[in-house]
Amino acid sequence: MKPYWFIPTHGDSRHLGTTLGARAATADYFRQIAIAADSHGYEGVLIPTGRSCEDPWIVASTLVGATSRLKFLVALRPGLVTPALAARMTATLDRLSGGRVLINLVTGGDADELAGDGQFLDHAQRYEQSSEFMTIWREILARSHEAQGFDFDGEHLQVKAAKLLFPPLQKPYPPLYFGGSSDAAHQLAAEQFDTYLSWGEPPAAVAGKIADVKRRAAARGRTLSYGIRLHVIVRETEEEAWAAAADLVKHLDEDTVAAAQARFAQMDSVGQRRMAELHRGRFDKRDVRRGLEIAPNLWAGVGLVRGGAGTALVGSAEQVAQRIREYEALGIEHFIFSGYPHLEEAHRVAELLFPLLDVQRDASRQPSAPVLSGPFGEVIANGIVPPGAKPAQLKEAAS
Secondary structure, three states: OEEEEEOOOOOEEOOOOOOOOEEOOOHHHHHHHHHHHHHHOOOEEEOOOOOOOOOHHHHHHHHOOOOOOOEEEEEEOEOOEOHHHHHHHHHHHHHHOOOOEEEEEOOOOOHHHHHHOOOOOOHHHHHHHHHHHHHHHHHHHHOOOOOOOEEEEOOOOEEEEEOOOOOOOOOOOOOEEEEOOOHHHHHHHHHHOOEEEEEOOOHHHHHHHHHHHHHHHHOOOOOOEEEEEEEEEEEOOHHHHHHHHHHHOOOOOHHHHHHHHHHHHOOOOHHHHHHHHHHOOOOOOOOOOOOOEEEOOEEOHHHHOOOOOOOEEEEEHHHHHHHHHHHHHOOEEEEEEEOOOHHHHHHHHHHHHHHHOOOOOOHHHOOOOOOOOOOOOOOEOOOEOOOOOOHHHHHHHHO
16 A cells, blocks of 8 residues: 655644644644655655645645655646646656656636636536646646647647647656546546545445446556545544544534535535535534444544545554555555644554555655756757757867
């Protein structure tokens, strides 16, 4: 398995839904978490996106120098940047990080947020745009060795003679991750992505999603890897773990939960709707497991007020490891974890869980100094690569 951690660029806390125990989203705090993840041998970190977050690309660029092996799963948002600019951003960060970039496409599911960003497409149109976006992005990066540019004329996006002068280190482009629960999302994953991600639903539901994506991918002669996004509340004993879960939500009240659920209900994200259906807003402070433990050790309490991934594995190290192995048996390889607060829990998860799991901790993952290809000398007139010097010129320069 390949474990990942999470950089909480929208803030962090010891208690959900309150400022008590809260932590600010600062560069120093992000760096501490990234160093912890790098030191423990996590495969990478997910950096979230949205108007509630700091920009993932800028955050990732600030963490490259603080880490040596850690990979950065950063988001692309079709409609916020052009695919050609996104290709250049990808290649630059991949080159300057030594090949440590992973790409996570996010189509968005919040109409208010999308409108604020200048996006006014409906759900179906966003997936059409995403398909065109990824086609252009992939072709520009994959053809970076070619002199001729790439043309594309789609319903939503067009480019003419698009090309990349500085190619990425990872060939033909950095690995592509994507998550979504709708038919359109499964179709897009099967057609264009390397890894399909699911939020933490019960194993049977996750198995159904994987089977559907596998079927669609096989019809195109493709195979994907699979991942899951989960929070983790792990302690040495089951009692301690459930006490920690209760402590996480002990300051929540019914009004806060109702306000959050009303806001989530306005979104057109199928995945968000499935998260909400796991708990239906039920909440009993006297027994946080009642109505929220939706499968053995799988708790939907985080999703009462947190959008997106809303479930956590809760239990002793042995119990949580067993649940992880059950997901592994479904074919899941990539496990994107998080926990509150994220710095302490990055240490705890690694220390308690990694010894019980088959975690990839290969020291050879640290790239050796790469030999960069691409233009040498200043590019002429924004697109002409300077020609190599002729032998006579070299001799004259040497003299």
